[in-house]
Amino acid sequence: NAGVTQTPKFRILKIGQSMTLQCTQDMNHNYMYWYRQDPGMGLKLIYYSVGAGITDKGEVPNGYNVSRSTTEDFPLRLELAAPSQTSVYFCASSNRVGTDTQYFGPGTRLTVL
Amino acid sequence: DQQVKQNSPSLSVQEGRISILNCDYTNSMFDYFLWYKKYPAEGPTFLISISSIKDKNEDGRFTVFLNKSAKHLSLHIVxxxxxxxxxxxxATQTSYDKVIFGPGTSLSVIP
Known part of the structure; x- marks a missing residue:
């Protein structure tokens, strides 16, 4: 039981490049989330999904896209990377929204130069 | 506008003593409160939670206290x-909505 896995662990992008951050969970959770954490800041919600085929914007969605074709996978796409997207990205999942524990992946550290 | 505030970015405590981490929130509609713990190069992990119908929840060395009138909660480690x-x-949330995280407090326990 791996929980939530994320790839890659680290990535350096040039301005304007694109990439996809992968996230997979094996707990059969309906809800999945993408957060970013900037230094000295809490986790900010980028996008979330309540089930396969259903996604919605969080607090900071600009510059990102997501898809949810299966229960297990929730990739985050960065188009036209900008230095402001330098951050640590965490994927999480939970059985339901609300009063339920979220399980986090180990994170992807992204630098845009 | 931060809805969840942790005004101490860092805290140092001697081993064996009590650590008290504080958190303030602005929205009285929040009815569930959580603490997550994060080690370097790892994702956050759930530590302890409390519902708004309680004022204290204890799990081993960890106790969370909730003061709804002051919109304040604290985590005690002893x-x-x-x-x-x-x-x-x-972190705080309503029962039907997403979690909102505070900025975090870095705790150092000195041997």
Whole structure:
């Protein structure tokens, strides 16, 4: 039981490049989330999904896209990377929204130069 | 506009003493509160939670206190151990909505 896995662990992008951050969970959770954490800041919600085929914007969605074709996978796409997207990205999942524990992946550290 | 505040970015405590981490929130509609713990290069992990119908919840060395009138919660760790050194995030939510995280407090427990 791996929980939530994320790839890659680290990535350096040039301005304007694109990439996809992968996230997979094996707990059969309906809800999945993408957060970013900037230094000295809490986790900010980028996008979330309540089930396969259903996604919605969080607090900071600009510059990102997501898809949810299966229960297990929730990739985050960065188009036209900008230095402001330098951050640590965490994927999480939970059985339901609300009063339920979220399980986090180990994170992807992204630098845009 | 921060809805969840942790005004102490860092805290140092001697091993064996009590660690007290504080959190303030602005929205009285929040009815569930959580603490997550994060080690470097790892994702946050759930530590302890409390519902708004309670004012205290205890789990081993960890106790969370909730003061709804003051919109304040605190996490007490007794006794503190070096392995408790981590960043602690306070988080709040309503029963139907997403989690909102505070900026975190970095706790160092000195042997």
């Amino acid at each position: 006794p503190s151990q070096p392995g408790d050194s981590a960043v602690y995030f306070c």
